[in-house]
Amino acid sequence: MKSMKSTLPALVATLAIIQAAAADNPIIQTRHTADPAPMIANGKVYLYTGHDEDNANPFVMKDWQCYSTKDMVNWTDEGSPLSVKDFSWVQSDAWAGQAIERNRKFYYYVPMTAKGLGMSVGVAVSDSPTGPFHDALGHPLVHTGVGDIDPTVYIDNDGQAYLYWGNPQLFYVKLNKDMVSYDQSVGIVKVPLTEEGFGKREGNKDRATLYEEGPWFYRRGSLYYMVFAATGVPEALAYSTSASPTGPWIYRGIIMPKSLPKLSFTNHPGVLDYKGHSYLFYHNEDLPGGSGFDRSVCLEEFKYNPDGSFPTILPTKEGPAPIGHLNPYESTKAATIAWETGVQTETSATEGVYVTDINDGDYIKVRSVDFGSRGAKSFEGSVASLAVGSSMEVHLDGIAGPLIATLAVPDTGGLDRWKVQTASVSGAKGVHDVFFVFKGSQGEKSFNFLSWKFRKSSR
Ligand code: FUB
Numbered sequence: 395m396k397s398m399k400s401t402l403p404a405l406v407a408t409l410a411i412i413q414a415a416a417a418d419n420p421i422i423q424t425r426h427t428a429d430p431a432p433m434i435a436n437g438k439v440y441l442y443t444g445h446d447e448d449n450a451n452p453f454v455m456k457d458w459q460c461y462s463t464k465d466m467v468n469w470t471d472e473g474s475p476l477s478v479k480d481f482s483w484v485q486s487d488a489w490a491g492q493a494i495e496r497n498r499k500f501y502y503y504v505p506m507t508a509k510g511l512g513m514s515v516g517v518a519v520s521d522s523p524t525g526p527f528h529d530a531l532g533h534p535l536v537h538t539g540v541g542d543i544d545p546t547v548y549i550d551n552d553g554q555a556y557l558y559w560g561n562p563q564l565f566y567v568k569l570n571k572d573m574v575s576y577d578q579s580v581g582i583v584k585v586p587l588t589e590e591g592f593g594k595r596e597g598n599k600d601r602a603t604l605y606e607e608g609p610w611f612y613r614r615g616s617l618y619y620m621v622f623a624a625t626g627v628p629e630a631l632a633y634s635t636s637a638s639p640t641g642p643w644i645y646r647g648i649i650m651p652k653s654l655p656k657l658s659f660t661n662h663p664g665v666l667d668y669k670g671h672s673y674l675f676y677h678n679e680d681l682p683g684g685s686g687f688d689r690s691v692c693l694e695e696f697k698y699n700p701d702g703s704f705p706t707i708l709p710t711k712e713g714p715a716p717i718g719h720l721n722p723y724e725s726t727k728a729a730t731i732a733w734e735t736g737v738q739t740e741t742s743a744t745e746g747v748y749v750t751d752i753n754d755g756d757y758i759k760v761r762s763v764d765f766g767s768r769g770a771k772s773f774e775g776s777v778a779s780l781a782v783g784s785s786m787e788v789h790l791d792g793i794a795g796p797l798i799a800t801l802a803v804p805d806t807g808g809l810d811r812w813k814v815q816t817a818s819v820s821g822a823k824g825v826h827d828v829f830f831v832f833k834g835s836q837g838e839k840s841f842n843f844l845s846w847k848f849r850k851s852s853r
Contacts, residue, residue, distance in 0.1 A: 419680070419710060439464070441461045449688070494555075503559075508534055630651050658678055662677055669717055673696070773816070799822075
């Protein structure tokens with residue numbers, strides 16, 4: 395009979411393989427995120443999210459967050475591009491916004507509670523998709539007094555930009571070319587919420603259609619889409635289409651049903667076509683500590699039906715497959731993460747976003763890393779530490795998969811004193827998921843991790 399000792403390595407290896415194939419939804423694990431709003435710029439996807447503070451009830455949302463990716467699985471934390479503190483006229487509530495690029499400037503439309511006024515939509519502007527954004531006006535862009543939340547923005551092929559928003563009403567304005575004012579001759583238009591346009595809701599006189607909130611407006615081919623949170627809480631995702639940007643709308647059905655396990659009482663769509671693939675972003679409450687007020691952004695790939703209609707999209711634990719490989723020979727921010735356990739991110743004024751709160755046994759997974767046929771000969775990590783004896787193991791395809799490098803992390807003189815450490819590498823060829831497994835000598839906060847890269851073998 396084989397001893398337990400001899401079967402253990404095989405068991406560990408099997409578990410490691412299962413781990414590598416495991417789930418990557420929710421796509422952000424370092425904090426609770428909500429209300430996803432994807433945007434393409436510079437060939438990348440930028441994902442703007444709300445930020446649910448931990449243990450909130452009701453919502454506690456003070457700032458927005460930004461992430462970027464080129465492969466739809468590894469998300470780089472770009473930090474917080476905007477906060478309610480950036481608006482002098484705002485009291486609280488960094489709710490669901492959306493950003494868009496026009497003439498190399500980025501405009502971020504966000505709903506917030508204005509002092510003495512209630513929910514209003516403001517607009518912030520930046521030269522970079524990752525911010526910092528600045529209040530463009532010093533006052534709300536739109537305020538009707540009737541549920542001015544959840545702005546969605548789109549620039550049509552003829553250059554006309556539209557901003558839709560609202561709960562329980564749906565409003566729009568035609569934005570001027572400056573993107574921070576709107577056509578006063580048209581004014582604020584209230585969309586007729588008809589049964590034909592937005593479906594029928596039973597038993598609610600005040601909300602007779604399925605439209606609730608969270609509109610996501612865009613054009614695909616000749617069809618305009620209004621995807622929205624539907625039915626009242628718990629919310630489904632549904633959609634309507636139109637031949638024109640201003641309706642009339644035709645209700646087309648439910649995309650993501652409500653009351654599925656782990657979905658939160660709200661939901662919020664973000665829809666994107668990128669590199670020939672179609673994606674639906676939404677949120678659930680599936681992270682540890684999750685709740686209806688501590689939500690997490692998730693992602694599914696889907697295919698439109700040939701007539702442009704949506705299929706039913708169900709939440710998965712897996713999320714989408716990678717659509718590209720990560721180049722390990724370019725410097726990569728440590729805050730580029732497909733999945734992690736235990737770590738957090740913070741932003742330094744000089745270095746940007748780094749990984750912190752590293753405890754013994756925590757790990758980061760980076761997916762689909764292409765080492766090429768020659769493979770890697772060394773690994774460099776920029777780290778900062780106040781302790782001696784910490785290290786970082788680099789494994790392939792699982793936390794207990796093949797160990798290709800061990801990086802010693804010395805006392806660098808401070809948790810903000812960065813030092814590039816080097817380790818030799820063996821056995822890294824071809825495409826693999828890479829796992830950085832942290833070994834802390836001091837338990838909590840053993841060291842900080844800023845960036846990494848591999849060096850290629852010469853033969
Ligand atoms: O995140 C706060 C609010 O919850 C959003 O504005 C709504 O869309 C809902 O997700």
